[in-house]
Amino acid sequence: MMTRVLLASRNAKKLKELRRILEVAGVVGIEIVGLDDVPPYEEAPETGATFEENAVAKARDGAAATGLACVADDSGIEVDALNGMPGVLSARWSGGHGEDGANNALLLAQLGDVPDERRGARFVSTCALVVPGGRETVVRGEWPGSINRAPVGDGGFGYDPLFVPDGATATAAQLTPAEKDAVSHRGRALKLLLPALAALAED
Template identity: 45%
Template sequence: MKKVLIATQNAGKVREFDAFFAKKGIQVTSLLDVEEPDDVVEDGVTFEDNAIKKAEAIGKSLGIPVIADDSGLEVDALDGAPGVYSARYAGSEKNDEANNQKLLAELESVPEEERTARFVCALAVYLPGNQCHVVRGTCEGQIAMELQGENGFGYDPLFYVPKLGKMMAELSRDEKNEISHRANALKKLASEWDSLLS
């Protein structure tokens, strides 16, 4: 495989995949490179459902290998919310700032020790003529009382990573690419990649 399409228009995600596949000599393209890409409705109940739906729909329409991810935040005190609705938590328009403010409001009365959470990433790989293969990666942490840090995107400024003593948004790209939910899913994918292609 020389080239793979990542089913996203999020430039931040594309960079993370690019860093992974560059080591394998595989060129990464994305929906940013596709004229009028299909708009896949992500109405699955789980991250895996949405990732498979996206990978298969786009892979079949273009006839090429596609990797789709669905990822988000699960907060234990909110019974796993925002979950699959992470990107549109505060409304149908994807707005990081509004989502973060809503999350802070929902957790206003929750003490620090009960604000445990995890980022989840489900990756679905579609290879023409094959069933989708799915891996899941997580990154454990907790939701802070206020936003901190300038890096990353989404809920990164609210997500504290205890083992590093930093917010996700305070990590360099290299640090994040070591420990993030997407990084952990990609590590799993790496360990299964050769058997997947054979």
């Protein structure tokens, strides 16, 4: 029997990513569904000061509304020269939500005169798993790198075209999905969540 687990997202790429990571890890008995697969419910705005607060709030809302175990993530990019910003404001850095082109353009403008050696950054992903009436698990993954001077690549989403991982010459937007899963912030966080997800299949 399959255990349905809600991923509190409508992002098809995130859904595919979690399904791929479960498959590669050999975790069976879990069916990942997204927000488009369950009756709509009121989603609280992301008002937390940290990635952890936002992820846990989203996972609690999803679990309470659907009765399913719920995974939620909050992620973004922290830039050293901007004192860790955009951080939790990453998706709406330019004002609108999820406007990748505008967000990237604004970040590049803000770093225009910052020398290469001071363009360090990291992608951060916090994932929360909330089981109705049960346990909560929160994990954090980080992916260190730096900010390129221009967007390169057409894969991924968000700030991927600007982000060059440590030790690499290509941007995150030039990686294949499998390559990105193996090293990305969300991939690292989801792998830390695997034991708790595998336990759901055994309950």
